[in-house]
Amino acid sequence: MDISSAKAALKKYFGYDNFRPMQADIIENILQKQDCVVLMPTGGGKSICYQIPSVILPGCSVVVSPLISLMKDQVEGLRSNGIKASFLNSSLNSSEQRLVEEEFFQSQIDLLYVSPEKLLSQEFFPLLKRANVNLFAIDEAHCISSWGHDFRPEYTQLGFLKRQFPDIPVVALTATADKITRRDIMDKLQLEDPQLFIASFDRPNLSLEVRPGQKRLEQILAFIAQRPKDSGIIYCLSRKRTEEMAAKLNDRGFRAAHYHAGMSPADRDQVQEDFINDNIPIICATIAFGMGIDKSNVRWIIHYNLPKNIEGYYQEIGRAGRDGAKAATLLFYSFADVSLMQDIIQKNESENTEVQLAKLERMQQYAESLACRRRILLNYFGEDLNENCGNCDICKNPPEYIDGTVIAQKALSAVYRLKEQVGVNMLINVLRASGRREIMERGYDKIKTYGAGRDIPFVEWRDYMHQLINLGYLEVAHDQHNVLKLTPASKRALFDQEAVQLVKMTTVKERLKAEKAKAKASAPKSTRQRTRDELFEELRQLRKRLAQERGIPPYLVFSDATLEEMSATRAMNDLDMQRVSGVGQRKLQLYGDEFQEAIRDYVRRNSNHISGSTVLVTYDFYKENLSIEEIARERNLSPATVYSHLEELIKNGYEVDIYRYISKEEAERVWKSRKYVEQPARLKDLYELMNREIPYEKIRLALAYSK
Incomplete structure (x- = not known):
């Protein structure tokens, strides 16, 4: 084989x-x-x-x-x-x-x-x-x-x-x-x-956001209201909280259920079945829920309380967007959560208590940090990422930075000269030339960088150290009493003149104060009501009906991502359907005819007009001069779906400037290439003829414009 x-x-x-x-x-x-x-x-x-x-x-x-x-x-x-x-x-x-x-x-x-x-x-x-x-x-x-x-x-x-x-x-x-x-x-x-x-731990389809823990219920209600038809999980620390949260959501018109280990096995199984089959979209649960769920169309995760470590947090948010389509994550943070978790860890009296507390501290640093959240997560798992993601709350609202290259070099050089055998506090004391007896006894006062950072207060040094750890320039060896170790990124900063950006300390304090005030003042409100693509919604309803007839979860028919691609490509025959990612032989045999007929029926109904359609909502965003990615993000659609909307608008006589999204050279190349393929021109033939250099979406846009 x-x-x-x-x-x-x-x-x-x-x-x-x-x-x-x-x-x-x-x-x-x-x-x-x-x-x-x-x-x-x-x-x-x-x-x-x-x-x-x-x-x-x-x-x-x-x-x-x-x-x-x-x-x-x-x-x-x-x-x-x-x-x-x-x-x-x-x-x-x-x-x-x-x-x-x-x-x-x-x-x-x-x-x-x-x-x-x-x-x-x-x-x-x-x-x-x-x-x-x-x-x-x-x-x-x-x-x-x-x-x-x-x-x-x-x-x-x-x-x-x-x-x-x-x-x-x-x-x-x-x-x-x-x-x-x-x-x-x-x-x-x-x-x-x-x-x-x-493998890369990067899940670019997941947006990452952390908010202060004030008025959590109001913020959760606003968050869910923006996603009225989506499935999601709210993780809570206590069983009582899961029950209270589910009751409050139901009181406000949302369908929700609670799940925790104190329930009977039959009740837990029923909640799980209802969630998997899209009968109940929202589950309020302890971490007992989710590890056994292979549901691909969970669209959001909320953490009501701070998780106890980054490993658990990353695994839990990973339950959203398993199909590759966009999904949102929201973490609430308060120092009270940290104190409560510290008490729980210490009362358990495990032999790994020290390590668990250190990992909780890293989780706290993640929540408090103003660095790109995806960089923090990926660097924690040893993935060297030195660019910001653009899809977290920090990247969308960046803080004020300083050139921290010299600060980083002083710290990293000291770690190197101390043979990677000290923790954060000792390193800072060496940099600030502390007169502590243990520093003198170990000869740390003899290294070249002793006192190199005496101009920076201890508290500021500690924050800079946390930033360097979160950004991957240093790592903590938990199995060696939390000593600091150099990484490939630290070597680049020391020897390859890589610039290091650090968040300005005054920005940290101002940002935290402003966010708390904002959370107390009012829950965030959606500026626009999200509208789902109409064909996608019809396909989703068909999926649910077929799943109910067969007694299986809807996502086992097709994932959300597969339905999005069907909707965008208008797959109306076996050949087109086979090109859709996630449609294998067996599923084509079982479901292909019904989904193709549903798409054909939709196209027939909408071929001559688009009045009242979701496509017109996209046109409104287009007129605001938003990019494809911005429209997709605002409407929670895939970029491919937005391109299909623009194509439909062009075909129906709406004025669309395609040169915002495809260059004149690319469009001319598409139009010239069309002469050299069998008519009617197939997208795949054009794509191959142009050496796969112009994406399908742009080809379709150019063809629609030229008709």
Whole structure:
């Protein structure tokens, strides 16, 4: 088996033409029977990495998964794509378990999902030894490490797999693991020279925002009112808060339910089913909710309270926008949350209390920082990003910066000369030439940078140090008593003259004061009511009806992102439908005809006029001289949909200056190229003829304008 077989399976079962970054490399590694550890963000495509090998290799892959609900969702999703999959856990009765075990033994299924408890049970082991297993996949692998944010003792016994099955490859997968946790995963699973794959943690479709914790309810109501038809999760710290929040939302006309570990299993299952099937759009939950949810069309996440670490926060916001379409995240922050979380951590008296408190402090720094939030998150996970994202509250309303290159060089040089063996406070004391006895005893007063920062007060130095950590110029080694370590970025600042921008200290104080006053004064109001694309809404209603008829969640029919692409491209035949990302063979057979007919019907109804249509709303924004990206952001649509609106406006005689969005040279090139392709000109032929240098959207705009 080779990667060409894997690519064919990707198109056949999942409807995708190409692998995402790293997926092909990971699959090749598995096909060569090599162990590997995979870090990919939630929604980044981890499951594909073991699901594709499972369908092209002889035998069956065994997937260890910690949650029954997650197994059920994933198996349903695989079956809907035409893949043979089953699960074994405590939700099955004895006869159902025997049937699945027989299928497993006879290699009649491609994937078997099992709980760690089932895998470790004495009755299952003999079957495991006799079955034709081609791969072990350990999902949520961070659960194996006490350094991880969701440690589970039963995972620590999974090291027996390499001892008992040394020739079968093991792939460990997780969405959140820092350097300590990654090492722990490799050691505890006893992997043999594993290849480490770290995909980009960047989720550019997620907007990031932090607000002060005043008047949270009012702010939440305004936030949800802007997204009236979208699914979302509000994470709360306490069970009582989830119940209160759900009740308040219902009182104000929103459909919401609460979810926490204190509810009966039947009640929890019902809430989860209602959410998955789009019957209840809003869930107010503790962190017990979400890990087992494979719902791709969650459009927003709110954190009512500050999470206890960045790993958990990133995993939770990652549950939004798994389909790649735009999604929003909002975090409320107050110092009272920090104090409460500190008390909880200290009362637990864990052996990792010091590390947990340090990670909470990093979470607090994230919330208080005025640096690009995406840079902070990515740098935390070791991804060197030195450009701002443009899609967080800081980038959209940037603070005043200073040239902090010299400040950074003083700090980084001191870390280097101190051999990366001190923490933040000691480093500042050295820079400020403190006369502390331990500095003299250790000889730190002899280094060249001793006293190099005596002109900056301690408090300001501490803030600058937090900024340097958040921006990735320094990292904290939690397993070495929180000493500071240099990074690739710090080497660039020291030796390659990379400029370092730091937020001006007076700006930090003024900004915090202004934000608190704004939150107290009134909840934010939407300047424009968001309008959904009409065809998208019709397709979404069709999706829900088909899902209800089949008794499956709507997102297993098609994701929001797939519906957006259908709507934008007006896919009205099998060929066009197959080009839509997320439409595989099985789904084309099951649903293609009905979705094509719905699109044809919409086009027939709207071919001669667009009066009252959502397209006219886009035209209003166009007349305000907004860019494609700005219109898309305001309307919460994809840029492709905005382009399709402009195309429709042009065809219906509205005055649209296409040269705002496509250069005259590009338009001329499209018009000239049209003569050299078979008529009527197909977009794909023109795209290929022009060496794929002009995007489809611009080609369509030029063609519409020339008619």
